[in-house]
Amino acid sequence: MVQIDAGHFSRDASVELSETLAKPVxxxxxxxxxxSNGATGRDLLAYGGVEWSSVAPADWKSEKNQTPFHLMPLLFVTGENGKTATLAETVVIEHYLAKKFGLLGSNEYEESIIKSLHSSSAAVQNAFAGAVTWNAPEAKAGALGFFTTATLPTWIATHERHLNDNGNNGHYLGDKLSLADIRTANAIEHFATQPESAALMAIINKSVPLTKLRDTVAKHPKMVQWRSGAEYKGFYEGNIAFFANPFAFMT
Ligand SMILES: N[C@@H](CCC(=O)N[C@@H](CS)C(=O)NCC(=O)O)C(=O)O
Incomplete structure (x- = not known):
């Protein structure tokens, strides 16, 4: 269990906490x-081969006020200097870890491409959540119809183009794993674990480039090691259980 005390960003230890982030242990x-929003961060930590653990709130209702935005994920980074820095917001956590583990390409332009692809795949997952997951039951069918005929096909077509531009080798850039590969693979895993997965995956599975990317990420030795473990399988089952009736968890 973690004692959370992050309702306020620290204002008086900026230099120390910067050292913490620069030299994490x-x-x-x-x-x-x-x-969901914890999956890419965990995949990145598993890829990094660093000392890490996954923690869940013991009593979220009472703990959320101690977080910067009353939301998770949070990343607690403990440095060589013994201090712990707290990172909030999924994108910030994922960019930080990807930079640490060399998953942002080999120059600033490649980094911008990877971050664009990452943002686009996070956005399509968030669009689904807003339009379908958290919509009123009576509005879900119509929203799913729009998502599967407009939002999702546009995401697939544009990402196929970028994957084909790279030779359809399972990566967006060169022959190396990147943050974008991992984020897109996780958007697909997210869709595969939704109650609407039959409709979503019937469309996604027709995409050879995206299927190749999903398989390439899943077959990376570090991912195989992490995702074949009991902890990951528990998170996978947890996703299915949560999204079967998301409103039940929010009462
Ligand atoms: N903008 C945030 C959104 C995070 C978010 O929506 N977190 C949800 C779970 S996916 C949460 O913590 N919900 C708890 C609550 O609303 O009490 C991010 O990108 O990290």
């Missing part, structure tokens, strides 16, 4: 026991 990623 261990990490804790705090999120619900499911995939």
């Amino acid at each position: 261990s990490y804790k990623l705090m999120y619900f026991p499911m995939l």
Whole structure:
């Protein structure tokens, strides 16, 4: 269990906490026991081969006020200097870890491409959440119809183009794994664990480039090691259980 005390960003230890982030020794990623917005961060930590653990809130209702935005994920980074810095917001956590583990390409232009692809895949997942997951039951069918005929096909077509531009080798850039590969693979895993997965995956599975990317990420030795473990499987099952009736968890 983690004692959270991050309702305010620290204002008086900026230099020390910068050193913490520059020379980390261990990490804790705090999120619900499911995939969703915690999945890419955990995959990155597994890829990095660093000392890390996944933690869940003991009593979220009472703890959320101690977080910067009353939301997770949070990343607690403990440095060589013994201090712990707290990172909030999924994108910030994922950019930080990707930079640490060399998953942002080999120059600033490649980094911008990777971050664009990363943002686009996070956005399509968030669009689904807003339009379908958290919509009123009676409006879900119509929203799913729009998502599967407009939002999702546009995401697929544009990402196929970028994957084909790279020779359809399972990566967006060169022959190396990047943050974008991992984020897109996680958007697909997210869709595969939704109650609407039959409709979503019937479309996604027709995409050879995206299927190749999903398989390439899943077959990376570090991912195989992490994702074949009981902890990851628990998060995968947790995703299915949560999204079967998301409103039940929010009462
Ligand atoms: N903008 C935030 C959104 C995070 C978010 O929506 N977190 C949800 C779970 S995916 C959460 O913590 N919900 C708890 C609550 O609303 O009490 C980010 O990108 O990290």
